[in-house]
Amino acid sequence: MANSKFEYVKNFEQPDKLLPNTWIVVRIDGRGFTKFSTKYTFSKPNDIRALDLMNAAAKAVVTELPEITIAYGVSDEYSFVFHKTCSLFERRSSKIVSTIVSTFTAYYIHYWSTYFPDTPLSPPLPSFDGRAVCYPSVQNLRDYMSWRQADCHINNLYNTTFWALIQQGGIDALEAEKMLKGTLAADKNEILWSKFNINYNNEPAIYKKGSVVFRDYELVQPGTHNTAAEVDQQAEQVQQSKNQAEKDKKSRAKAQVVIEHLDIIKDEFWDQRPWLLSNKPGKGKALKQT
Incomplete structure (x- = not known):
């Protein structure tokens, strides 16, 4: 009243x-997923069903929220990136x-029953926590994304070797654990190859690189623009006209949201997709059947 x-x-x-004119990254993690994965007998070191389920949920989130420009996931975590000009919920951390x-x-x-049709959920149900960082x-931003992908590779190489030994x-x-203590990447690769005839380079990219979710447009020839510099030079939020904002919204709605397993540390990924940093929709491409 x-x-x-x-x-x-x-x-x-x-x-x-949250601070204005900064990139917002919301990183979520599964709560108690070590016990959760044991309860539902996830395969070790990687369970493709669990990863595909995470990706399906992330794709749905990106599709529903056009303010998200890119998302990156590995294991039971996902990072969602909002462009620096985003004013979603007046940039209130708790709401975002x-x-x-x-x-x-x-x-x-x-989506659980789609990927685990023979294993119905029971309490305690899966849940996630999250935090926002500017x-x-x-x-x-790129260093953050590179950190998560580098971490993916380091952890997966260790886990692949650890579970091969077991x-x-x-x-x-x-x-x-004792055998792997203090070992370098080269040592783990040697163990995999010499003991188990496993070439780590041939492991699926989803395990080594994680998953990237974004709206797909026609690729741009690298070297024809400098989007990163233009975005960083933008001192304050650029207010779009109502017509332009509506046009961009429709363009994003038409764009296909894709899940890829690519190297996001090197420049090529970003140079070919300037819309990820500029927040301006790229040139549309025909939708692919999924």
């Missing part, structure tokens, strides 16, 4: 706005994070 004696409680609400977490969780549960420059080498987890 307006102007009631109870309205004073609103004074306890604290501002939680809760929207991403709740939407992702809803789709994860919704990055002021394109380089900061599943094919016949040793227990403690012994495998």
Whole structure:
């Protein structure tokens, strides 16, 4: 009731706005997924069903929220990137994070039976937590994305070797940990090849590189633009006309949201897709049948 004696409680609400003119990254992680993966007997070191389920939920989130420019996922985590000019929910951290977490969780549960048809969910149900971080420059954003993909490779190489030692080498987890302690990437590759005839380079890209979700347009020839510099030089949010904003919205709605397993550390990925940094839709391409 307006102007009631109870309205004073609103004074306890604290501002939680995110910095303006910065990239917003919302990173979500599965809560208690070590126990969760054991409960539902996920395959080790990677369960393609679980990864495909994560990707399906992420694709649904990106499709529903055109303000998201790109998302990157590995294992039970996903990072969703909002462009620096985004004003979604007036850039309030709690609203942006809760929207991403709740939407992702809803789709994860919704799609569960598609990827685990013989294993119905039971309480406690899967859930995710999240946080929002602001990055002021394109380089900061790209370094964050590179960090997540580098981490994906490091962890997957370790896990691939660890589980090969257990599943094919016949040793227990403690012994495998001791054997791998202090080893470098070259050492792990040598163990995989010499002991198990596994060439790590031939492992599926989804395991080594993770998954990238974005709207797909025609690729651009590298070297014909410098989107990163243009975006960083933008001192403040550029207000679009109502007509232009509506036009861009329709263009994004028509664009196909894709899931790829590509190198996002090198420049080529970003140079060929300037719309990821500029927030301006690219040239449309024919939709692919999925």
